[in-house]
Amino acid sequence: MSEALTVETVAEWLARSPFIRFMNLTVESLDEKAQTITMTMPMRPEFERGAGTGQFHGGPIASFIDTVGDYAVALVLKSGVPTINFRVDYLRPSFGAFLRGTAIVRRLGRTVAVVDIDVTDDQGRLCAVGRGTYAAQAG
Amino acid sequence: MSEALTVETVAEWLARSPFIRFMNLTVESLDEKAQTITMTMPMRPEFERGAGTGQFHGGPIASFIDTVGDYAVALVLKSGVPTINFRVDYLRPSFGAFLRGTAIVRRLGRTVAVVDIDVTDDQGRLCAVGRGTYAAQAG
Amino acid sequence: MSEALTVETVAEWLARSPFIRFMNLTVESLDEKAQTITMTMPMRPEFERGAGTGQFHGGPIASFIDTVGDYAVALVLKSGVPTINFRVDYLRPSFGAFLRGTAIVRRLGRTVAVVDIDVTDDQGRLCAVGRGTYAAQAG
Amino acid sequence: MSEALTVETVAEWLARSPFIRFMNLTVESLDEKAQTITMTMPMRPEFERGAGTGQFHGGPIASFIDTVGDYAVALVLKSGVPTINFRVDYLRPSFGAFLRGTAIVRRLGRTVAVVDIDVTDDQGRLCAVGRGTYAAQAG
Numbered sequence: 001m002s003e004a005l006t007v008e009t010v011a012e013w014l015a016r017s018p019f020i021r022f023m024n025l026t027v028e029s030l031d032e033k034a035q036t037i038t039m040t041m042p043m044r045p046e047f048e049r050g051a052g053t054g055q056f057h058g059g060p061i062a063s064f065i066d067t068v069g070d071y072a073v074a075l076v077l078k079s080g081v082p083t084i085n086f087r088v089d090y091l092r093p094s095f096g097a098f099l100r101g102t103a104i105v106r107r108l109g110r111t112v113a114v115v116d117i118d119v120t121d122d123q124g125r126l127c128a129v130g131r132g133t134y135a136a137q138a139g
Numbered sequence: 140m141s142e143a144l145t146v147e148t149v150a151e152w153l154a155r156s157p158f159i160r161f162m163n164l165t166v167e168s169l170d171e172k173a174q175t176i177t178m179t180m181p182m183r184p185e186f187e188r189g190a191g192t193g194q195f196h197g198g199p200i201a202s203f204i205d206t207v208g209d210y211a212v213a214l215v216l217k218s219g220v221p222t223i224n225f226r227v228d229y230l231r232p233s234f235g236a237f238l239r240g241t242a243i244v245r246r247l248g249r250t251v252a253v254v255d256i257d258v259t260d261d262q263g264r265l266c267a268v269g270r271g272t273y274a275a276q277a278g
Numbered sequence: 279m280s281e282a283l284t285v286e287t288v289a290e291w292l293a294r295s296p297f298i299r300f301m302n303l304t305v306e307s308l309d310e311k312a313q314t315i316t317m318t319m320p321m322r323p324e325f326e327r328g329a330g331t332g333q334f335h336g337g338p339i340a341s342f343i344d345t346v347g348d349y350a351v352a353l354v355l356k357s358g359v360p361t362i363n364f365r366v367d368y369l370r371p372s373f374g375a376f377l378r379g380t381a382i383v384r385r386l387g388r389t390v391a392v393v394d395i396d397v398t399d400d401q402g403r404l405c406a407v408g409r410g411t412y413a414a415q416a417g
Numbered sequence: 418m419s420e421a422l423t424v425e426t427v428a429e430w431l432a433r434s435p436f437i438r439f440m441n442l443t444v445e446s447l448d449e450k451a452q453t454i455t456m457t458m459p460m461r462p463e464f465e466r467g468a469g470t471g472q473f474h475g476g477p478i479a480s481f482i483d484t485v486g487d488y489a490v491a492l493v494l495k496s497g498v499p500t501i502n503f504r505v506d507y508l509r510p511s512f513g514a515f516l517r518g519t520a521i522v523r524r525l526g527r528t529v530a531v532v533d534i535d536v537t538d539d540q541g542r543l544c545a546v547g548r549g550t551y552a553a554q555a556g
Contacts, residue, residue, distance in 0.1 A: 018187040019196035048157040057158035058222050059202025066197050083197050084529055085228040085550060087365050087409065087504070089392045090221070091385040106407055107369040111528060111552060112501055114367045114407065129384055129392065131365065131409055133502060133550065135528060223390055224411060226365070226504050226548065228531045230524035245546055246508040250389060250413060251362055253506045253546065268523060268531065270504065270548055272363060272411065274389060296465040297474035326435040335436035336483050336500050341476025361475050363506040368499065 005032050005075060013071070013080060020067055023060065028100070030075060035105035037072050039064075042098045056094040061119060062086075064101050065130030069115040072103035073134045076113075084112060086132030096122035103130075112136050144171050144214060152210070152219060159206055162199065167239070169214060174244035176211050178203075181237045195233040195266075200258060201225075203240050204269030208254040211242035212273045215252075223251060225271030235261035242269075251275050283310050283353060291349070291358060298345055301338065306378070308353060313383035315350050317342075320376045334372040334405075339397060340364075342379050343408030347393040350381035351412045354391075362390060364410030374400035390414050422449050422495070427488060430497060437484055440477065445517070447492055452522035454489050456481075459515045473511040478536060479503075481518050482547030486532040489520035490551045493530075501529060503549030513539035529553050 007027045014020045014027070023041050030037040041064045049057040065088050074080050103117040117130035146166045153159045153166070162180050169176040180203045188196040204227050213219050242256040256269035285305045292298045292305070301319050308315040319342045327335040343366050352358050381395040395408035424444045431437045431444070440458050447454040458481045466474040482505050491497050520534040534547035 016189060017196060018185055018190050019198055022185040023198070046157055046161040050155060051157050057156060057202075058205050059158055059162070059198075062201040062205060062225075062227075063196075063198025066201060083229055085226060085502070085531075086201075087224060087226040088201075089224040089384075089409065089411065091387070091392060106367075107404065109369070114369060114502075116407075126385065129394075129409070131367070131407070133367065224363070224392075228523075228548065228550065230526070230531060245506075246543065248508070253363075253508060255546075265524065268533075268548070270506070270546070272506065294467060295474060296463055296468050297476055300463040301476070324435055324439040328433060329435050335434060335480075337436055337440070337476075337480025340479040340483060340503075340505075341474075344475050344479060361507055363504060364479075365502060365504040366479075367502040 005030065010037070010071060010074070013074065023063060023067065025067065032075050035072060035075055035108070036102065037068065037075060038100065038102045039068050040098045040100050043096070054095050056099060058090055061090070061094060061099065061128050062088045064099060065117045065119060065128065066132065068101035068103040069117045069130060069132040070134060072105050072115050073108070073113045076105065076108055077137070081137065082135045084133040084135060086130055088128055088130045090128050092125065092127055094121050094127040098122050099127065109136055144169065149176070149210060149213070152213065162202060162206065164206065171214050174211060174214055174247070175241065176207065176214060177239065177241045178207050179237045179239050182235070193234050195238060197229055200229070200233060200238065200267050201227045203238060204256045204258060204267065205271065207240035207242040208256045208269060208271040209273060211244050211254050212247070212252045215244065215247055216276070220276065221274045223272040223274060225269055227267055227269045229267050231264065231266055233260050233266040237261050238266065248275055283308065288315070288349060288352070291352065301342060301345065303345065310353050313350060313353055314380065315346065315353060316378065316380045317346050318376045318378050321374065332373050334377060336368055339368070339372060339377065339406050340366045342377060343395045343397060343406065344410065346379040346381040347395045347408060347410040348412060350383050350393050351386070351391045354383065354386055355415070359415065360413045362411040362413060364408055366406055366408045368406050370403065370405055372399050372405040376400050377405065387414055422447065422492060427454070427491070430491065440480060440484065442484065449492050452489055452492055453519065454485065454492060455517065455519045456485050457515045457517050460513065471512050473516060475507055478507070478511060478516065478545050479505045481516060482534045482536060482545065483549065485518040485520040486534045486547060486549040487551060489522050489532050490525070490530045493522065493525055494554070498554065499552045501550040501552060503547055505545055505547045507545050509542065509544055511538050511544040515539050516544065526553055
């Protein structure tokens with residue numbers, strides 16, 4: 001019997017990666033059965049698109065999408081997995097204290113997992129959407 | 140008559156963005172007529188996937204792809220432009236002192252530009268490929 | 279005052295295109311306010327992947343995704359619009375008498391619209407997902 | 418010792434699929450070592466976007482991209498393989514007697530293959546580009 005996965009366990013996994021630590025992600029909630037996870041990423045000066053604008057650059061948004069999607073798969077596989085590819089669509093400029101990302105596994109096959117990731121700002125506006133293909137085996 | 144664009148001018152544009160400064164990009168070469176640009180991004184501790192592994196996390200690679208692609212369009216439009224969407228495919232784990240990214244505009248239409256970006260490691264191995272759609276007007 | 283859009287009106291639009299006629303699409307339902315539309319596409323011998331297998335080839339599935347997504351935007355713009363790009367992920371082999379596709383506009387901006395399309399088989403199993411960028415102006 | 422693959426052999430593979438037969442593809446050339454293949458697809462009335470316009474609908478173009486990409490992988494694996502996902506970008510409206518598609522394998526890994534596909538019209542103009550991920554094992 002495997003123990004239920006907790007927010008704390010995922011936080012420990014995240015902390016092993018220097019880049020993920022740099023993103024300062026917080027796991028807000030997760031649901032193993034529904035294969036969904038929600039994280040937030042706070043603004044930091046290095047993430048600004050233009051100096052003093054308070055706008056998130058697209059790079060950190062893409063990085064956030066990649067990682068939240070990855071950990072939706074990790075809920076099932078109990079380990080981060082290699083990203084095979086992903087697409088990000090930027091829907092509006094993203095401002096505010098933090099971004100919230102929710103990922104849900106659309107399909108976990110033998111070879112790959114397909115995950116959708118929605119990103120909202122701190123006012124709840126949809127800012128970006130991601131769709132990623134991840135290896136369905138830890139590696 | 141517009142002056143020819145130089146590596147130094149593009150470097151100045153890049154320096155305006157805190158996130159791009161954080162990536163420490165160097166413009167190696169550009170060709171306005173061929174609509175292509177090449178940049179490098181050095182490894183830094185915050186970019187590691189696993190601590191001490193020397194492997195680039197996929198997030199900085201995606202961010203690099205987004206930015207190199209954007210500045211291929213900027214060669215023509217003389218300004219960075221909003222990214223509409225992009226796809227990144229990771230082809231092999233990426234190690235080494237730096238990554239090199241080359242972007243080429245495949246089509247610059249009235250509404251959008253489509254750009255291909257290839258990323259190699261410091262041994263010249265192809266590590267990742269990107270394809271992005273950017274707004275065809277400065278904004 | 280503009281009249282409410284009906285299933286019959288969209289069916290007339292679809293009938294103008296020889297390729298869409300070939301796909302034999304039926305509009306099941308639409309909701310202008312929610313910016314969502316559902317269509318079905320019946321199997322036909324020319325759509326088989328392998329002879330006698332009853333499996334839809336990926337080509338007709340991609341074509342179906344492109345078209346259902348397009349008409350979600352058309353609900354708002356009152357005209358089909360050019361597709362800029364789209365991505366399709368095949369989640370499982372698709373069999374059965376027909377496929378059902380539901381598209382929803384995730385964001386309609388000034389320049390482009392982003393649309394999600396889910397495709398299920400006649401048993402309701404999710405077979406493929408699409409995400410497309412369309413021009414936000416008729417053309 | 419395996420025999421060299423010929424245009425005729427690939428043509429036989431293509432003929433097994435009713436949908437591919439419907440597309441009437443011709444294999445123009447292939448290079449097993451370079452992992453590249455070129456095919457053409459002639460216009461037919463069912464492929465028109467608007468009646469009498471002579472413009473290819475995006476659906477057949479996407480289908481063509483999917484198939485040419487698949488057979489670039491087949492050159493190596495000696496069998497068509499499942500498409501995992503692909504992206505198509507439409508660069509300009511496509512007219513003319515036929516389209517020509519050239520696919521090249523960018524990376525053939527243990528799990529997946531990544532392939533680029535360029536589509537030109539009968540005047541040699543680049544009309545669409547595709548990028549696909551295919552299973553790296555026959556199935």
